[in-house]
Each structure stands twice: as structure tokens, then as C-alpha cells.
Amino acid sequence: MDEMLPSLPEPFRIKMVERIRLHPREVREKLIREAGYNVFMLRAEDVFIDLLTDSGTSAMSDEQWAGMIKTRQAYAGSESFYSLEKAIKDIFGFKYFVPVHQGRAAENILFSTMVSPGCYVPNNMHFDTTEANVLLRGGIPVNLVVEEAYDTQKDLPFKGNMDVEKLERFIKEKTPEKIPLIMLTITNNSAGGQPVSMQNIREVSEIARKYGIPFFIDACRFAENCYFIKMREEGYRNKSIKEIAREIFSYADGCTFSGKKEALTNIGGFLCTNIEELYEKFRNLAIIIEGFITYGGLACRELEAMAIGLYEAIDEEYQAYRHRQVEYFASLLRDGGVPIVEPPGGHAVYIDAKKFLPHIPPEQFPGQALVIQLYIEAGVRAVELGSSCFGKIDDTTGKFVPARMELVRLSIPRRVYTDNHLKYVAESLIRLYQKRDQIKGLKRVYAPKLLGHFTARFEPVN
Ligand SMILES: *Cc1c(COP(=O)(O)O)cnc(C)c1O
Numbered sequence: 001m002d003e004m005l006p007s008l009p010e011p012f013r014i015k016m017v018e019r020i021r022l023h024p025r026e027v028r029e030k031l032i033r034e035a036g037y038n039v040f041m042l043r044a045e046d047v048f049i050d051l052l053t054d055s056g057t058s059a060m061s062d063e064q065w066a067g068m069i070k071t072r073q074a075y076a077g078s079e080s081f082y083s084l085e086k087a088i089k090d091i092f093g094f095k096y097f098v099p100v101h102q103g104r105a106a107e108n109i110l111f112s113t114m115v116s117p118g119c120y121v122p123n124n125m126h127f128d129t130t131e132a133n134v135l136l137r138g139g140i141p142v143n144l145v146v147e148e149a150y151d152t153q154k155d156l157p158f159k160g161n162m163d164v165e166k167l168e169r170f171i172k173e174k175t176p177e178k179i180p181l182i183m184l185t186i187t188n189n190s191a192g193g194q195p196v197s198m199q200n201i202r203e204v205s206e207i208a209r210k211y212g213i214p215f216f217i218d219a220c221r222f223a224e225n226c227y228f229i230k231m232r233e234e235g236y237r238n239k240s241i242k243e244i245a246r247e248i249f250s251y252a253d254g255c256t257f258s259g260k261k262e263a264l265t266n267i268g269g270f271l272c273t274n275i276e277e278l279y280e281k282f283r284n285l286a287i288i289i290e291g292f293i294t295y296g297g298l299a300c301r302e303l304e305a306m307a308i309g310l311y312e313a314i315d316e317e318y319q320a321y322r323h324r325q326v327e328y329f330a331s332l333l334r335d336g337g338v339p340i341v342e343p344p345g346g347h348a349v350y351i352d353a354k355k356f357l358p359h360i361p362p363e364q365f366p367g368q369a370l371v372i373q374l375y376i377e378a379g380v381r382a383v384e385l386g387s388s389c390f391g392k393i394d395d396t397t398g399k400f401v402p403a404r405m406e407l408v409r410l411s412i413p414r415r416v417y418t419d420n421h422l423k424y425v426a427e428s429l430i431r432l433y434q435k436r437d438q439i440k441g442l443k444r445v446y447a448p449k450l451l452g453h454f455t456a457r458f459e460p461v462n
Contacts, residue, residue, distance in 0.1 A: 007324060011317040012415060015062060022048040022379045029376055036457030037372050037442055039381050048379030049421055050413070054347045056102075056260035056267060057413035064264065064308045068301035074294070080303035081294040084270070087307040091242055091314060092219070092249045094272035096279035098286040099296025099303055103220060103258025106271035107133040108289070110216065110256055113281045114180040115139035122170055123183040123218070124162040125149070125190040128389060130183070130218060130256075132450045139180075144170060149191040150404055152341045152352040157232040158197040159343075160188030160225075162204050176211040185218040186225040186248070190385065192407065193221070193345020195228035198236065198247065205251035214275065219255040222248065223262045224346030227319040241314040254278070259302075261347070264309035264414055268302045322346075326412055329422040336430035341407065351429070353386060353406040357439055362387045362402030364441025364461055370408050370432075372458075373439050378428035382410045388444070389453040 023031070023046060035041035044050060050057070071080045081099070088097050100106045107130050115121060117138025124145040126134065134141040144166045149159050162184055171179060184204050188194045201217075208215035226244040230236045236244055249255065253275055259268030271286075273279050283293055290297035312318060323346065330344035339355035353360075353367040360366040367386035374380050383389075386406035394401050410425065432439070440461055447456040 008317065008321060010415075010418070011315075011321050012061070020048055021045075025376065028379055032372055032375050036446075037368070037460070038453075038456055038458060039371055039375060039383065040454050042375070042381065046379075047375075047381045049417065049425055050381045051348075051410040051425065052381045052383050054261060054411040054413050055258065056265075057411075057416060058260075058264040058266070058309075059413070059415040060264060060266070060305060060309070061312060061415075063312070064305045067304040067308045071301055071304040073300050076292060076294055078294050078300040078303070080300040080307065083307035084303045087310045088270065088272060091245055091310055092255065092272055093246050094249060094254060095274045096276070096282075097270045097272040098279075098282050098290075098293050099298060099306075100269045100271060100286065100290050101297035102260055102267060103218075103256055103269045104129040104133060105290055105297065106256040106258075106269050108136075109271055109282050109285050110181075110254075111137045111139060112285060113278065114214070116180070119178055119180050120170075120174050121181060121183060122162075122167055122179065124160055124185055124196065125188050126183075127185060127189050127218065127220075128451060128453075130185070135450065142170065143190075145188065145191055149188065149194060152192070152339070152350075152355070152405065152407075155342045157228075157343075158195055158200060160186065160191055160194035160196040161200040162196070164200070164203045164207060167204065168207055171207070171211050171213070176213055179211075179213050181214045181216050182208045183216050183218055184252075185220070187221045187228070187346045189220065189345075189347075190390075191405075192341040192350040193224075193347050195225045195232070195346065197233050198229050198244070199233070201248055201251050208253075214253045214278070215251070216273075217249065217252045217255040219249075219257045220261045221346055222255075222257075223313040223319060224322065226314070227316075227323055228346060231323075241316060241319060245314065259306040259309070262310070262313040263306040264312055265302060265305045268296075268298055268306045270296070270306075322414065325419060325422070328419055329410070329412065329426060332423060332426035333429060336426065336433065338426075338429050338433050348409045348411040350385070351382075351408040351410070353384075353408050356408075356433065357436060357441075359437070360439070360441040362391070362406060363400055365406075365444065365458070366441065367406045367408045368458060369439055369441050372442070373432055374408075374429065377432055378425065380425050380428060382408050384453065385409050388447075388456060
């Protein structure tokens with residue numbers, strides 16, 4: 001779709017390597033059984049290629065490591081706080097920010113401050129931790145993404161968009177007083193890493209202003225979203241990623257951010273806003289639950305690594321390479337007949353497990369079944385984003401309500417794996433697809449209520 005993607009190789013060389021090992025198949029079968037058929041319970045060293053997440057798994061650059069060593073550690077007033085402040089003002093343009101140890105801490109502070117029981121929080125689509133943090137405050141998370149997001153085969157440029165008509169209808173129905181904030185997740189992780197257009201961001205912002213509701217962006221993958229806007233939306237081809245980012249954030253009152261994605265660090269995050277009285281509240285709560293605001297629950301070196309990483313993320317050559325690698329991986333799977341979410345997103349390729357395993361009903365977790373088979377087949381770790389992650393038990397009927405989509409996400413850690421690693425993963429999946437009839441479903445034997453998929457246990461169905 002993006003005809004102008006330059007086909008340059010990786011814009012970096014490898015300075016340090018880490019050994020990876022593939023256990024024999026019998027060992028993998030034993031390990032996954034012992035893990036309760038849940039890949040979150042595996043040891044990382046038992047995984048050959050780890051596509052569980054792109055979060056906190058980036059390879060840092062020599063510049064980041066150098067910055068971490070050089071920066072001074074301090075409780076108050078550290079220089080790394082000021083480096084990060086400079087980068088945030090320059091790239092995001094927000095007046096105030098508090099650093100936090102990761103994205104969900106920003107969510108916790110945001111929703112603890114703004115959400116009271118019975119309130120609604122509309123989003124294009126909530127990420128799992130975002131949803132859990134809204135629920136924790138008694139709020140009701142509502143997903144108002146465009147309907148096309150649920151059609152995994154429809155090839156549209158901005159399938160992550162909010163349905164703005166639905167949003168306005170929703171505000172009128174519930175009244176603005178019951179909506180403490182509107183959120184927009186860029187890119188839309190839960191719908192396959194799909195981007196949101198600038199036009200959509202502008203329209204959501206206009207609606208928020210019209211009804212006097214604060215508008216916050218979940219900016220976890222903002223730079224990947226900017227690159228999509230550059231390549232796909234009219235009028236942005238000649239703009240830099242930073243210019244596009246500045247425009248995006250100019251429409252919002254603040255953002256949550258996990259540095260574990262696009263700050264190319266292994267930990268960190270922040271919460272930004274332009275609203276002074278909100279900032280006061282954020283800051284006071286942050287000090288209680290995260291730490292003093294010039295370190296935010298982190299060693300100061302992590303702030304320095306984020307400040308440097310943010311600039312590496314908005315580097316055009318890096319983004320071109322990143323998007324080309326995702327597209328390369330998707331094309332191998334597509335050519336092998338594997339049903340993937342089209343078009344592929346920014347940080348991952350998602351498989352449609354309903355189409356891959358049509359013989360497994362949602363109650364038997366087709367996505368989870370595929371994740372488990374992929375580990376057994378190839379030592380590759382992916383993650384289920386389907387009924388294990390998003391399925392619900394109805395409070396009144398006690399019945400299982402499956403998720404709307406059964407997806408398996410293959411996230412691509414930043415600057416970690418070569419095209420050859422991804423080719424191995426694609427070939428393994430194609431092999432599994434050819435013998436898909438033999439794959440059986442799973443029975444869930446344990447799951448806590450919130451974010452249950454992390455610790456759930458399963459057994460094979462006979
Ligand atoms: C990862 C993520 C979060 C939460 O960030 P953590 O650093 O993992 O706590 C929130 N929203 C989205 C869209 C994410 O991808």
C-alpha cells in the first residue's frame with residue numbers, strides 16, 4: 001500500500017550479540033505443559049524467538065548506553081529530568097509532564113484523578129491495562145472504533161480511527177458530565193496496531209472541545225503512527241515526523257506514554273498535560289505512588305535513555321526500516337496463505353485465529369491454541385489477544401462472553417531481530433497452517449478477574 005517505502009537495509013550495525021537456543025521439541029512440549037499452557041509463565045531463556053511484546057524489549061543504542069552512564073544520579077533536580085523535559089517539549093509540545101516507571105502508572109494517575117464510579121471513558125479502543133485502570137476506578141471503558149476495525153480483511157489506510165459520529169451520539173446520550181475525558185490510542189494496539197489519521201485526531205479534538213471534555217492521547221506508538229500519516233495521508237509526505245507529532249499533540253490536552261515502546265528503552269513512561277490544575281493533581285499523586293517528580297520511580301539513567309530514544313524513534317530512516325521489516329514479515333505470511341489482519345499494523349503482525357482455526361469455538365480459545373502450537377512447533381513466543389485476554393464472564397448470567405476478535409499478535413521488538421529471524425517464524429507458521437486441522441482447543445481452568453490472561457492456566461481439550 002505504501003509504494004514509497006525505501007528498501008534500505010537496517011540503518012545500524014550490530015555491536016553486541018546475545019546467544020539464543022532452540023530446545024528439542026519434547027522439551028518444549030514439557031515446558032509449555034508445566035507453564036499451564038500459558039506463554040507468560042515460560043522462562044525467557046526457554047524461548048528461541050520472542051515476539052511476545054515490543055514493550056521493554058528494544059535494543060538500546062550506543063548513544064543511549066553512553067547517556068545512561070554519563071548522567072548523574074540524584075533524588076531531586078537530576079539533569080536527566082531536564083533532558084527529558086526538553087525532548088518532551090520539543091517533540092510533544094506539552095507544558096507539563098510527570099515521569100513514571102511505565103505506561104500503566106500514567107494511566108493509574110490519570111484515571112485516579114479524573115474518573116469516578118459510573119463515569120464513561122470513550123476510546124477508539126482501550127488497551128488491556130488502560131481498560132483495567134478505568135475499571136479499577138469504577139469507570140466504564142467504551143470502545144468506539146470505526147466498524148471496519150473488526151473486519152480483519154478490509155484494506156484501509158486508517159483502521160484505528162474513532163467513529164466520530166458514534167462518539168458524538170454517545171456524548172449526547174450519556175451527557176458530557178458523565179464523561180470525564182476522551183481518549184484516543186495511537187496506534188490502535190488492540191485492533192492490530194492500526195493507525196489513526198490526522199483528520200480523525202482533529203475531529204475527535206473538535207468534538208471534545210465542543211462539549212468541554214478533556215482529550216488525552218495514549219501515545220505509546222505515536223512515531224509509528226506519524227510515519228503512517230506521512231506515507232498515507234494527503235499533505236504530510238513532505239513533513240518531518242516531528243512536525244507531524246507536534247500537530248497531533250496540539251489537538252490534545254495531554255497524553256499517557258510508555259517509554260517501553262517508542263522511547264526505545266526497557267522501562268519508563270510519562271504523563272503529560274497542558275492543564276495546570278490537572279498537572280498539580282498528577283504531580284501530588286505521582287509523588288505518593290511513583291516517587292519524586294524528577295525521577296518518577298526510575299533510576300535517573302532511564303530518563304536519559306528515554307530522552308535520547310525519543311529522538312531515535314522520530315528518525316525517518318529508522319521508521320522506514322521499521323515499517324519495511326513489518327511489511328516484509330507480513331508479506332511472507334500472506335504469500336503462504338496465513339490469514340493476517342490487513343493491512344499489517346506498525347509494531348506487529350496479527351493473525352486472525354478465527355480464520356486460521358475455524359474448527360475451534362471461542363470457548364476453547366483458538367488464539368491461545370495457536371500461540372501454544374507455535375511454541376511447540378518452533379520455540380517462538382507470540383501472544384493471544386482474543387477471548388483469553390478480552391473475554392468476559394457476564395456478572396448476571398455467569399456466562400462466558402467471547403471477545404469480538406480472536407487475534408494472535410506477533411510483536412516485533414525494535415532493532416532486535418533480523419529479517420532472517422522473521423523468515424524462520426513465517427515458515428514455521430506456514431507449516432502449522434498446512435496442518436491446522438490437527439490443532440486442538442484449550443479449556444481454561446483458572447483465571448483471575450482483571451488482566452486474567454497473564455496468569456491463566458489451560459488444559460488441552462480432548
Ligand atoms: C503498553 C501499552 C500501555 C501500557 O504501558 P506499560 O508500559 O506496559 O505499562 C498502554 N497503552 C498501550 C496502547 C500500550 O501499548
